[in-house]
Amino acid sequence: MFSTMFQATGFKRTLDLCKQGKIDEAAVLLKSLQDEFLAVCEENEALKEQLSEVADVLDLAEKIQFDGQKYWLTDEGEKKGPFCQVCYDRDGLLVHLHEHKNHWECQSCHGLYMVQQDSQTETKKKTILRTTLKKTIPLFLEQEMV
Ligand SMILES: [Zn+2]
Known part of the structure; x- marks a missing residue:
């Protein structure tokens, strides 16, 4: 806002x-004025990049499913996973779980997931989309305060 007025x-x-x-x-x-213009261009590029990152996160949130303890990714009709819930919620990373006889193990955070029967998949899926959205929005707020 200030930049525009200055120009x-x-x-x-x-x-x-x-x-x-x-x-x-x-x-x-x-x-x-030229310096100011270049700074605005730079800021614009950074915002575009950030916007595309947010779009990727939202895109991923639509494809991801929570089974009550682990995440699964449905990409072009193909089901991939499972992925670690802790690593995704904390770092936004999809870390493949390693399968053992009675449990799954995350090689990154070493979290353990018991092998369980499928239940309540639908209700959990909606909850997870909401949490991901909540995590995304502060990116915009941070930028506005600069
Ligand atoms: Zn993990």
Whole structure:
């Protein structure tokens, strides 16, 4: 917001300086406007990148399912997984679980998951989408405060 206002007034002032024949002063002002412009471009790129990261997270949230303890990913009709719930919730990482006889083990956080019968899959799936969304939104807030 501040940048935009600065530029709007800065352009007018530069033009005025040119009309008054104060070329050196105009050049200095023009240079600072250029710096400002480049900073805005950089900020814009960073925001675009952040937006695309958020879109990826939302995209993933739609494909991911919670079975009550582990995550499964359904990608183009193919079911992949299971993945560690702790690692995904904490770091947003899908870590494959290693299968043992009666349990699954996460090689990253060493969390253990008992092998269980499928139940309550539907209700849990909705809960998990909500938590992921909640985690995503602060990215925007942080940026606005800068
Ligand atoms: Zn883990």
